[in-house]
Amino acid sequence: RPIAANDSVITDWQADGIGVVVHEISHAIGLPDLYDTNYKAFGMDFWSIMDYGMYTRQSKYPVGYTAYEREFMGWQQTETITEPTTLRLSCFHQGGKGYKIVNEANSNEYYILDNRQALGWDWGVCSNRGHGMLVMHVDYNKSSWTSNNVNTTYNHQRFTIIPANNSLIGSNNAKTGAQWKESLLGNPFPGITENHALTDETVPASTVYAGEFMHKPLMDIQETEDGIVTLKVMPLGTLEAPADTWFEDVKPGSTLVVWEPVENAELYNLQLWSEGELVFHQDSIAQTSFRLSDLPTDVNYTFAVQAISDSYLNSEWTESESFRADPDVISEITESMELVRIYEMNGRLVCECFADELYRLSLQRGIYIVRYYDGRTKKVMI
Structure with missing residues:
Protein backbone atom coordinates (compact mmCIF):
# COMPACT_ATOMS: atom_id res chain seq x y z
CA ARG A 1 0.00 0.00 0.00
CA MET A 234 63.52 -5.27 -2.43
CA PRO A 235 65.50 -8.22 -3.88
CA LEU A 236 69.29 -8.04 -3.50
CA GLY A 237 69.89 -9.16 -7.07
CA THR A 238 69.38 -12.18 -9.30
CA LEU A 239 70.81 -15.62 -8.53
CA GLU A 240 73.19 -17.25 -11.00
CA ALA A 241 71.83 -20.30 -12.78
CA PRO A 242 73.31 -23.70 -11.84
CA ALA A 243 76.48 -24.06 -13.91
CA ASP A 244 76.28 -27.79 -14.62
CA THR A 245 73.95 -30.78 -14.42
CA TRP A 246 74.58 -34.52 -14.56
CA PHE A 247 73.22 -37.97 -13.67
CA GLU A 248 74.31 -40.54 -11.09
CA ASP A 249 73.24 -43.94 -9.76
CA VAL A 250 71.02 -44.96 -12.67
CA LYS A 251 68.57 -47.72 -11.76
CA PRO A 252 65.65 -49.31 -13.61
CA GLY A 253 63.19 -46.45 -14.20
CA SER A 254 65.10 -44.18 -11.84
CA THR A 255 67.88 -41.61 -12.09
CA LEU A 256 69.57 -39.36 -9.55
CA VAL A 257 69.84 -35.93 -11.13
CA VAL A 258 72.54 -33.63 -9.75
CA TRP A 259 73.51 -29.98 -10.23
CA GLU A 260 76.17 -27.52 -9.13
CA PRO A 261 75.32 -25.48 -6.00
CA VAL A 262 74.64 -21.75 -6.47
CA GLU A 263 75.93 -19.04 -4.15
CA ASN A 264 73.18 -17.47 -1.99
CA ALA A 265 70.61 -20.03 -3.15
CA GLU A 266 68.40 -21.41 -0.38
CA LEU A 267 66.40 -23.95 -2.38
CA TYR A 268 65.96 -25.27 -5.92
CA ASN A 269 63.03 -25.91 -8.26
CA LEU A 270 63.11 -28.91 -10.58
CA GLN A 271 61.23 -29.69 -13.79
CA LEU A 272 61.22 -32.90 -15.83
CA TRP A 273 60.39 -32.62 -19.52
CA SER A 274 59.65 -35.17 -22.24
CA GLU A 275 59.15 -34.24 -25.88
CA GLY A 276 58.35 -30.64 -25.01
CA GLU A 277 55.84 -31.43 -22.24
CA LEU A 278 56.29 -30.87 -18.52
CA VAL A 279 55.72 -34.27 -16.90
CA PHE A 280 56.88 -33.59 -13.32
CA HIS A 281 57.95 -30.73 -11.10
CA GLN A 282 59.22 -30.41 -7.57
CA ASP A 283 59.64 -27.07 -5.81
CA SER A 284 61.82 -26.02 -2.88
CA ILE A 285 64.41 -28.82 -2.90
CA ALA A 286 66.98 -28.30 -0.14
CA GLN A 287 69.73 -30.48 -1.65
CA THR A 288 71.59 -30.24 -4.96
CA SER A 289 70.25 -33.59 -6.15
CA PHE A 290 66.91 -35.33 -6.54
CA ARG A 291 65.94 -38.88 -7.41
CA LEU A 292 63.46 -39.21 -10.25
CA SER A 293 61.51 -42.45 -10.03
CA ASP A 294 58.87 -44.42 -11.93
CA LEU A 295 60.29 -43.36 -15.30
CA PRO A 296 59.64 -45.45 -18.41
CA THR A 297 63.00 -46.65 -19.73
CA ASP A 298 62.14 -46.08 -23.40
CA VAL A 299 61.38 -42.34 -23.10
CA ASN A 300 63.80 -39.46 -23.65
CA TYR A 301 63.88 -36.86 -20.87
CA THR A 302 65.56 -33.61 -19.96
CA PHE A 303 65.43 -31.95 -16.58
CA ALA A 304 65.78 -28.28 -15.70
CA VAL A 305 66.77 -26.73 -12.38
CA GLN A 306 66.38 -23.22 -10.96
CA ALA A 307 68.00 -21.63 -7.90
CA ILE A 308 65.71 -19.69 -5.54
CA SER A 309 66.04 -17.53 -2.43
CA ASP A 310 63.68 -15.30 -0.45
CA SER A 311 66.12 -12.39 -0.72
CA TYR A 312 67.02 -12.69 -4.43
CA LEU A 313 65.24 -13.00 -7.74
CA ASN A 314 65.13 -16.58 -8.97
CA SER A 315 67.78 -17.73 -11.43
CA GLU A 316 67.22 -18.71 -15.02
CA TRP A 317 66.61 -22.41 -15.66
CA THR A 318 69.56 -24.67 -16.50
CA GLU A 319 68.57 -27.56 -18.76
CA SER A 320 70.28 -30.95 -18.85
CA GLU A 321 71.21 -33.09 -21.82
CA SER A 322 68.71 -35.69 -22.99
CA PHE A 323 68.72 -38.97 -21.06
CA ARG A 324 66.86 -42.24 -20.54
CA ALA A 325 66.40 -44.04 -17.24
CA ASP A 326 67.76 -47.25 -18.79
CA PRO A 327 70.39 -48.85 -16.52
CA ASP A 328 69.99 -52.20 -18.23
CA VAL A 329 72.02 -50.84 -21.12
CA ILE A 330 74.79 -49.74 -18.76
CA SER A 331 74.79 -52.95 -16.76
CA GLU A 332 74.98 -55.00 -19.95
CA ILE A 333 78.06 -53.06 -20.97
CA THR A 334 79.89 -53.08 -17.65
CA GLU A 335 79.27 -56.78 -17.10
CA SER A 336 80.83 -57.59 -20.45
CA MET A 337 84.52 -58.45 -20.93
CA GLU A 338 84.54 -57.30 -24.53
CA LEU A 339 86.94 -54.73 -25.90
CA VAL A 340 85.11 -51.48 -26.72
CA ARG A 341 85.86 -47.97 -27.90
CA ILE A 342 84.46 -44.93 -26.06
CA TYR A 343 83.44 -41.86 -28.08
CA GLU A 344 82.14 -38.46 -27.09
CA MET A 345 78.80 -37.39 -28.56
CA ASN A 346 80.66 -35.27 -31.12
CA GLY A 347 82.42 -38.39 -32.42
CA ARG A 348 85.85 -37.83 -30.84
CA LEU A 349 87.52 -41.07 -29.67
CA VAL A 350 88.18 -40.96 -25.93
CA CYS A 351 89.81 -44.34 -25.32
CA GLU A 352 89.75 -48.07 -25.89
CA CYS A 353 89.16 -50.42 -22.95
CA PHE A 354 87.40 -53.53 -21.76
CA ALA A 355 83.73 -52.85 -21.02
CA ASP A 356 83.98 -53.81 -17.34
CA GLU A 357 86.57 -51.05 -16.87
CA LEU A 358 84.19 -48.32 -18.02
CA TYR A 359 83.29 -46.97 -14.55
CA ARG A 360 86.92 -47.06 -13.43
CA LEU A 361 87.93 -44.57 -16.09
CA SER A 362 88.36 -40.90 -15.15
CA LEU A 363 85.71 -39.70 -17.56
CA GLN A 364 83.93 -36.39 -17.16
CA ARG A 365 80.24 -36.62 -16.43
CA GLY A 366 78.11 -36.80 -19.55
CA ILE A 367 76.79 -39.09 -22.28
CA TYR A 368 79.14 -41.31 -24.32
CA ILE A 369 78.88 -43.73 -27.22
CA VAL A 370 80.23 -47.26 -26.61
CA ARG A 371 81.14 -49.02 -29.86
CA TYR A 372 81.76 -52.77 -29.95
CA TYR A 373 84.06 -54.37 -32.48
CA ASP A 374 81.13 -56.25 -34.00
CA GLY A 375 79.51 -52.90 -34.93
CA ARG A 376 77.03 -52.62 -32.06
CA THR A 377 76.74 -49.23 -30.31
CA LYS A 378 75.14 -48.13 -27.05
CA LYS A 379 74.84 -44.87 -25.12
CA VAL A 380 75.93 -44.60 -21.50
CA MET A 381 75.68 -41.85 -18.89
CA ILE A 382 78.64 -41.27 -16.61
Whole structure:
Protein backbone atom coordinates (compact mmCIF):
# COMPACT_ATOMS: atom_id res chain seq x y z
CA ARG A 1 0.00 0.00 0.00
CA PRO A 2 1.20 3.62 -0.51
CA ILE A 3 3.50 5.07 2.15
CA ALA A 4 3.79 8.75 3.00
CA ALA A 5 7.33 10.05 3.48
CA ASN A 6 8.68 13.63 3.57
CA ASP A 7 5.55 15.15 2.02
CA SER A 8 5.66 12.52 -0.75
CA VAL A 9 3.85 9.26 -1.37
CA ILE A 10 5.79 6.12 -2.22
CA THR A 11 3.68 3.81 -4.34
CA ASP A 12 6.31 1.26 -5.37
CA TRP A 13 9.49 0.00 -3.74
CA GLN A 14 11.87 -2.95 -3.54
CA ALA A 15 14.24 -4.32 -0.94
CA ASP A 16 17.67 -2.67 -0.94
CA GLY A 17 21.01 -4.29 -0.15
CA ILE A 18 23.15 -3.74 2.92
CA GLY A 19 25.99 -1.82 1.26
CA VAL A 20 24.93 1.71 2.20
CA VAL A 21 24.14 0.62 5.76
CA VAL A 22 27.61 -0.94 6.11
CA HIS A 23 29.16 2.25 4.72
CA GLU A 24 27.34 4.45 7.24
CA ILE A 25 28.06 2.16 10.18
CA SER A 26 31.73 2.26 9.15
CA HIS A 27 31.57 6.06 9.52
CA ALA A 28 30.28 5.55 13.05
CA ILE A 29 33.31 3.35 13.76
CA GLY A 30 35.59 6.11 12.44
CA LEU A 31 36.34 5.47 8.77
CA PRO A 32 36.25 8.51 6.45
CA ASP A 33 34.80 8.65 2.96
CA LEU A 34 37.33 7.49 0.39
CA TYR A 35 35.45 8.79 -2.62
CA ASP A 36 36.09 12.31 -3.81
CA THR A 37 33.22 14.30 -2.28
CA ASN A 38 33.74 16.74 -5.18
CA TYR A 39 33.05 13.82 -7.56
CA LYS A 40 36.12 14.28 -9.75
CA ALA A 41 38.97 12.00 -8.59
CA PHE A 42 39.16 8.19 -8.62
CA GLY A 43 39.47 7.66 -4.87
CA MET A 44 39.08 3.91 -4.30
CA ASP A 45 36.04 3.37 -6.53
CA PHE A 46 34.79 -0.25 -6.32
CA TRP A 47 37.79 -1.33 -4.21
CA SER A 48 36.50 0.07 -0.89
CA ILE A 49 33.24 0.02 1.05
CA MET A 50 33.98 3.69 1.78
CA ASP A 51 33.67 4.45 -1.93
CA TYR A 52 31.68 2.86 -4.74
CA GLY A 53 32.25 -0.62 -3.30
CA MET A 54 29.13 -0.16 -1.16
CA TYR A 55 27.04 -0.44 -4.35
CA THR A 56 28.47 -3.75 -5.56
CA ARG A 57 25.75 -6.06 -6.89
CA GLN A 58 23.05 -3.48 -6.17
CA SER A 59 24.44 -3.13 -2.64
CA LYS A 60 23.53 -6.76 -1.92
CA TYR A 61 27.16 -7.93 -1.98
CA PRO A 62 29.32 -4.95 -0.92
CA VAL A 63 33.08 -5.29 -1.20
CA GLY A 64 35.01 -6.49 1.86
CA TYR A 65 37.16 -4.20 3.98
CA THR A 66 40.69 -3.42 2.78
CA ALA A 67 43.77 -4.26 4.86
CA TYR A 68 43.97 -0.59 5.88
CA GLU A 69 40.35 -0.49 7.04
CA ARG A 70 40.77 -3.71 9.01
CA GLU A 71 43.80 -2.26 10.79
CA PHE A 72 42.08 1.10 11.36
CA MET A 73 39.25 -0.67 13.20
CA GLY A 74 41.65 -2.83 15.21
CA TRP A 75 40.60 -6.10 13.63
CA GLN A 76 43.87 -7.13 11.99
CA GLN A 77 47.38 -5.69 11.90
CA THR A 78 49.34 -5.20 8.71
CA GLU A 79 52.97 -6.33 8.64
CA THR A 80 55.61 -3.73 7.79
CA ILE A 81 58.33 -5.01 5.43
CA THR A 82 61.78 -3.53 6.08
CA GLU A 83 64.15 -6.10 4.53
CA PRO A 84 64.42 -8.10 1.28
CA THR A 85 61.95 -10.96 1.35
CA THR A 86 59.51 -13.08 -0.62
CA LEU A 87 55.84 -12.51 0.24
CA ARG A 88 53.08 -15.08 -0.23
CA LEU A 89 49.72 -13.34 0.03
CA SER A 90 46.51 -15.21 0.70
CA CYS A 91 43.20 -13.40 0.39
CA PHE A 92 41.30 -12.40 3.52
CA HIS A 93 38.76 -15.21 3.14
CA GLN A 94 41.64 -17.69 3.35
CA GLY A 95 43.24 -16.08 6.40
CA GLY A 96 45.46 -13.56 4.62
CA LYS A 97 46.56 -10.15 5.80
CA GLY A 98 48.00 -6.92 4.44
CA TYR A 99 51.62 -5.74 4.17
CA LYS A 100 52.99 -2.23 4.47
CA ILE A 101 55.90 -0.63 2.58
CA VAL A 102 56.84 2.69 4.23
CA ASN A 103 58.39 5.73 2.53
CA GLU A 104 61.68 6.46 4.31
CA ALA A 105 61.17 10.20 3.70
CA ASN A 106 57.79 10.26 5.47
CA SER A 107 56.53 7.55 7.82
CA ASN A 108 52.93 8.67 7.21
CA GLU A 109 53.21 7.75 3.53
CA TYR A 110 53.20 4.10 2.58
CA TYR A 111 51.91 1.39 0.30
CA ILE A 112 49.59 -1.34 1.57
CA LEU A 113 49.43 -4.63 -0.31
CA ASP A 114 46.54 -7.06 -0.04
CA ASN A 115 45.22 -9.92 -2.14
CA ARG A 116 41.68 -9.56 -3.47
CA GLN A 117 40.00 -12.70 -4.78
CA ALA A 118 36.44 -13.71 -5.67
CA LEU A 119 35.86 -15.24 -2.24
CA GLY A 120 33.90 -14.03 0.77
CA TRP A 121 32.70 -10.43 0.55
CA ASP A 122 35.16 -9.68 -2.27
CA TRP A 123 33.27 -12.07 -4.54
CA GLY A 124 30.92 -9.33 -5.72
CA VAL A 125 33.74 -7.18 -7.13
CA CYS A 126 36.44 -9.70 -8.01
CA SER A 127 34.17 -12.12 -9.87
CA ASN A 128 33.76 -9.60 -12.70
CA ARG A 129 36.10 -6.66 -12.02
CA GLY A 130 39.53 -8.20 -11.56
CA HIS A 131 41.49 -10.07 -8.92
CA GLY A 132 45.06 -10.16 -7.65
CA MET A 133 47.24 -7.91 -5.51
CA LEU A 134 45.95 -4.42 -4.87
CA VAL A 135 48.58 -1.74 -4.17
CA MET A 136 47.08 1.09 -2.10
CA HIS A 137 48.95 4.39 -1.76
CA VAL A 138 48.27 6.12 1.57
CA ASP A 139 49.49 9.60 2.49
CA TYR A 140 48.01 10.08 5.94
CA ASN A 141 47.19 13.56 7.18
CA LYS A 142 45.20 13.88 10.39
CA SER A 143 43.33 16.98 9.27
CA SER A 144 42.26 15.36 5.99
CA TRP A 145 40.96 12.33 7.84
CA THR A 146 39.08 14.16 10.59
CA SER A 147 37.56 16.67 8.15
CA ASN A 148 36.51 13.86 5.77
CA ASN A 149 38.52 15.33 2.88
CA VAL A 150 40.83 12.39 2.16
CA ASN A 151 40.53 12.37 -1.64
CA THR A 152 39.15 15.80 -2.49
CA THR A 153 42.40 17.11 -4.04
CA TYR A 154 42.51 15.72 -7.57
CA ASN A 155 46.31 15.72 -7.95
CA HIS A 156 47.02 14.62 -4.36
CA GLN A 157 44.69 11.80 -3.44
CA ARG A 158 45.64 10.57 0.01
CA PHE A 159 44.13 7.09 -0.25
CA THR A 160 43.96 5.52 -3.69
CA ILE A 161 45.48 2.66 -5.66
CA ILE A 162 48.46 2.31 -7.95
CA PRO A 163 46.79 0.44 -10.83
CA ALA A 164 48.72 -2.29 -12.62
CA ASN A 165 47.28 -1.07 -15.92
CA ASN A 166 48.16 2.57 -15.12
CA SER A 167 44.48 3.46 -15.55
CA LEU A 168 42.38 5.25 -12.92
CA ILE A 169 39.00 5.28 -14.64
CA GLY A 170 36.16 5.21 -12.13
CA SER A 171 32.62 6.33 -11.52
CA ASN A 172 33.56 10.02 -11.75
CA ASN A 173 35.37 10.02 -15.10
CA ALA A 174 34.32 6.93 -17.08
CA LYS A 175 32.72 7.74 -20.43
CA THR A 176 30.91 4.40 -20.62
CA GLY A 177 30.16 1.53 -18.30
CA ALA A 178 32.24 -0.78 -20.49
CA GLN A 179 35.27 1.52 -20.22
CA TRP A 180 34.85 1.69 -16.45
CA LYS A 181 34.65 -2.09 -16.06
CA GLU A 182 37.56 -2.75 -18.43
CA SER A 183 39.78 -0.35 -16.48
CA LEU A 184 38.91 -1.93 -13.13
CA LEU A 185 39.72 -5.39 -14.50
CA GLY A 186 43.33 -4.32 -14.97
CA ASN A 187 43.84 -2.58 -11.60
CA PRO A 188 45.24 -5.54 -9.56
CA PHE A 189 48.73 -7.01 -10.09
CA PRO A 190 49.68 -8.90 -12.19
CA GLY A 191 46.17 -8.80 -13.63
CA ILE A 192 45.07 -8.98 -17.23
CA THR A 193 47.95 -6.72 -18.25
CA GLU A 194 50.44 -9.23 -16.77
CA ASN A 195 52.30 -6.45 -14.97
CA HIS A 196 54.77 -8.31 -12.76
CA ALA A 197 56.69 -5.41 -11.19
CA LEU A 198 56.32 -2.03 -9.50
CA THR A 199 59.62 -0.17 -9.29
CA ASP A 200 61.06 3.31 -9.79
CA GLU A 201 61.40 2.57 -13.52
CA THR A 202 58.19 0.69 -14.37
CA VAL A 203 54.94 2.03 -15.78
CA PRO A 204 53.26 2.82 -13.51
CA ALA A 205 56.22 3.72 -11.30
CA SER A 206 56.43 3.54 -7.50
CA THR A 207 55.91 7.27 -7.05
CA VAL A 208 55.46 9.06 -3.72
CA TYR A 209 54.68 12.61 -2.62
CA ALA A 210 57.60 13.00 -0.17
CA GLY A 211 60.51 12.45 -2.52
CA GLU A 212 60.18 11.19 -6.06
CA PHE A 213 60.09 7.40 -5.77
CA MET A 214 59.64 4.75 -3.09
CA HIS A 215 63.01 3.06 -3.88
CA LYS A 216 61.62 -0.28 -2.64
CA PRO A 217 60.95 -2.41 -5.72
CA LEU A 218 58.22 -5.03 -5.88
CA MET A 219 59.25 -7.64 -8.45
CA ASP A 220 58.31 -11.02 -9.89
CA ILE A 221 54.64 -10.57 -8.92
CA GLN A 222 52.84 -13.82 -9.73
CA GLU A 223 49.33 -15.15 -9.12
CA THR A 224 48.81 -18.91 -8.82
CA GLU A 225 45.79 -20.81 -10.09
CA ASP A 226 44.49 -21.13 -6.51
CA GLY A 227 44.65 -17.38 -5.94
CA ILE A 228 47.91 -16.97 -4.01
CA VAL A 229 50.00 -13.93 -4.93
CA THR A 230 53.79 -14.16 -4.56
CA LEU A 231 56.32 -11.39 -5.03
CA LYS A 232 59.88 -10.34 -4.24
CA VAL A 233 60.24 -7.19 -2.14
CA MET A 234 63.52 -5.27 -2.43
CA PRO A 235 65.50 -8.22 -3.88
CA LEU A 236 69.29 -8.04 -3.50
CA GLY A 237 69.89 -9.16 -7.07
CA THR A 238 69.38 -12.18 -9.30
CA LEU A 239 70.81 -15.62 -8.53
CA GLU A 240 73.19 -17.25 -11.00
CA ALA A 241 71.83 -20.30 -12.78
CA PRO A 242 73.31 -23.70 -11.84
CA ALA A 243 76.48 -24.06 -13.91
CA ASP A 244 76.28 -27.79 -14.62
CA THR A 245 73.95 -30.78 -14.42
CA TRP A 246 74.58 -34.52 -14.56
CA PHE A 247 73.22 -37.97 -13.67
CA GLU A 248 74.31 -40.54 -11.09
CA ASP A 249 73.24 -43.94 -9.76
CA VAL A 250 71.02 -44.96 -12.67
CA LYS A 251 68.57 -47.72 -11.76
CA PRO A 252 65.65 -49.31 -13.61
CA GLY A 253 63.19 -46.45 -14.20
CA SER A 254 65.10 -44.18 -11.84
CA THR A 255 67.88 -41.61 -12.09
CA LEU A 256 69.57 -39.36 -9.55
CA VAL A 257 69.84 -35.93 -11.13
CA VAL A 258 72.54 -33.63 -9.75
CA TRP A 259 73.51 -29.98 -10.23
CA GLU A 260 76.17 -27.52 -9.13
CA PRO A 261 75.32 -25.48 -6.00
CA VAL A 262 74.64 -21.75 -6.47
CA GLU A 263 75.93 -19.04 -4.15
CA ASN A 264 73.18 -17.47 -1.99
CA ALA A 265 70.61 -20.03 -3.15
CA GLU A 266 68.40 -21.41 -0.38
CA LEU A 267 66.40 -23.95 -2.38
CA TYR A 268 65.96 -25.27 -5.92
CA ASN A 269 63.03 -25.91 -8.26
CA LEU A 270 63.11 -28.91 -10.58
CA GLN A 271 61.23 -29.69 -13.79
CA LEU A 272 61.22 -32.90 -15.83
CA TRP A 273 60.39 -32.62 -19.52
CA SER A 274 59.65 -35.17 -22.24
CA GLU A 275 59.15 -34.24 -25.88
CA GLY A 276 58.35 -30.64 -25.01
CA GLU A 277 55.84 -31.43 -22.24
CA LEU A 278 56.29 -30.87 -18.52
CA VAL A 279 55.72 -34.27 -16.90
CA PHE A 280 56.88 -33.59 -13.32
CA HIS A 281 57.95 -30.73 -11.10
CA GLN A 282 59.22 -30.41 -7.57
CA ASP A 283 59.64 -27.07 -5.81
CA SER A 284 61.82 -26.02 -2.88
CA ILE A 285 64.41 -28.82 -2.90
CA ALA A 286 66.98 -28.30 -0.14
CA GLN A 287 69.73 -30.48 -1.65
CA THR A 288 71.59 -30.24 -4.96
CA SER A 289 70.25 -33.59 -6.15
CA PHE A 290 66.91 -35.33 -6.54
CA ARG A 291 65.94 -38.88 -7.41
CA LEU A 292 63.46 -39.21 -10.25
CA SER A 293 61.51 -42.45 -10.03
CA ASP A 294 58.87 -44.42 -11.93
CA LEU A 295 60.29 -43.36 -15.30
CA PRO A 296 59.64 -45.45 -18.41
CA THR A 297 63.00 -46.65 -19.73
CA ASP A 298 62.14 -46.08 -23.40
CA VAL A 299 61.38 -42.34 -23.10
CA ASN A 300 63.80 -39.46 -23.65
CA TYR A 301 63.88 -36.86 -20.87
CA THR A 302 65.56 -33.61 -19.96
CA PHE A 303 65.43 -31.95 -16.58
CA ALA A 304 65.78 -28.28 -15.70
CA VAL A 305 66.77 -26.73 -12.38
CA GLN A 306 66.38 -23.22 -10.96
CA ALA A 307 68.00 -21.63 -7.90
CA ILE A 308 65.71 -19.69 -5.54
CA SER A 309 66.04 -17.53 -2.43
CA ASP A 310 63.68 -15.30 -0.45
CA SER A 311 66.12 -12.39 -0.72
CA TYR A 312 67.02 -12.69 -4.43
CA LEU A 313 65.24 -13.00 -7.74
CA ASN A 314 65.13 -16.58 -8.97
CA SER A 315 67.78 -17.73 -11.43
CA GLU A 316 67.22 -18.71 -15.02
CA TRP A 317 66.61 -22.41 -15.66
CA THR A 318 69.56 -24.67 -16.50
CA GLU A 319 68.57 -27.56 -18.76
CA SER A 320 70.28 -30.95 -18.85
CA GLU A 321 71.21 -33.09 -21.82
CA SER A 322 68.71 -35.69 -22.99
CA PHE A 323 68.72 -38.97 -21.06
CA ARG A 324 66.86 -42.24 -20.54
CA ALA A 325 66.40 -44.04 -17.24
CA ASP A 326 67.76 -47.25 -18.79
CA PRO A 327 70.39 -48.85 -16.52
CA ASP A 328 69.99 -52.20 -18.23
CA VAL A 329 72.02 -50.84 -21.12
CA ILE A 330 74.79 -49.74 -18.76
CA SER A 331 74.79 -52.95 -16.76
CA GLU A 332 74.98 -55.00 -19.95
CA ILE A 333 78.06 -53.06 -20.97
CA THR A 334 79.89 -53.08 -17.65
CA GLU A 335 79.27 -56.78 -17.10
CA SER A 336 80.83 -57.59 -20.45
CA MET A 337 84.52 -58.45 -20.93
CA GLU A 338 84.54 -57.30 -24.53
CA LEU A 339 86.94 -54.73 -25.90
CA VAL A 340 85.11 -51.48 -26.72
CA ARG A 341 85.86 -47.97 -27.90
CA ILE A 342 84.46 -44.93 -26.06
CA TYR A 343 83.44 -41.86 -28.08
CA GLU A 344 82.14 -38.46 -27.09
CA MET A 345 78.80 -37.39 -28.56
CA ASN A 346 80.66 -35.27 -31.12
CA GLY A 347 82.42 -38.39 -32.42
CA ARG A 348 85.85 -37.83 -30.84
CA LEU A 349 87.52 -41.07 -29.67
CA VAL A 350 88.18 -40.96 -25.93
CA CYS A 351 89.81 -44.34 -25.32
CA GLU A 352 89.75 -48.07 -25.89
CA CYS A 353 89.16 -50.42 -22.95
CA PHE A 354 87.40 -53.53 -21.76
CA ALA A 355 83.73 -52.85 -21.02
CA ASP A 356 83.98 -53.81 -17.34
CA GLU A 357 86.57 -51.05 -16.87
CA LEU A 358 84.19 -48.32 -18.02
CA TYR A 359 83.29 -46.97 -14.55
CA ARG A 360 86.92 -47.06 -13.43
CA LEU A 361 87.93 -44.57 -16.09
CA SER A 362 88.36 -40.90 -15.15
CA LEU A 363 85.71 -39.70 -17.56
CA GLN A 364 83.93 -36.39 -17.16
CA ARG A 365 80.24 -36.62 -16.43
CA GLY A 366 78.11 -36.80 -19.55
CA ILE A 367 76.79 -39.09 -22.28
CA TYR A 368 79.14 -41.31 -24.32
CA ILE A 369 78.88 -43.73 -27.22
CA VAL A 370 80.23 -47.26 -26.61
CA ARG A 371 81.14 -49.02 -29.86
CA TYR A 372 81.76 -52.77 -29.95
CA TYR A 373 84.06 -54.37 -32.48
CA ASP A 374 81.13 -56.25 -34.00
CA GLY A 375 79.51 -52.90 -34.93
CA ARG A 376 77.03 -52.62 -32.06
CA THR A 377 76.74 -49.23 -30.31
CA LYS A 378 75.14 -48.13 -27.05
CA LYS A 379 74.84 -44.87 -25.12
CA VAL A 380 75.93 -44.60 -21.50
CA MET A 381 75.68 -41.85 -18.89
CA ILE A 382 78.64 -41.27 -16.61
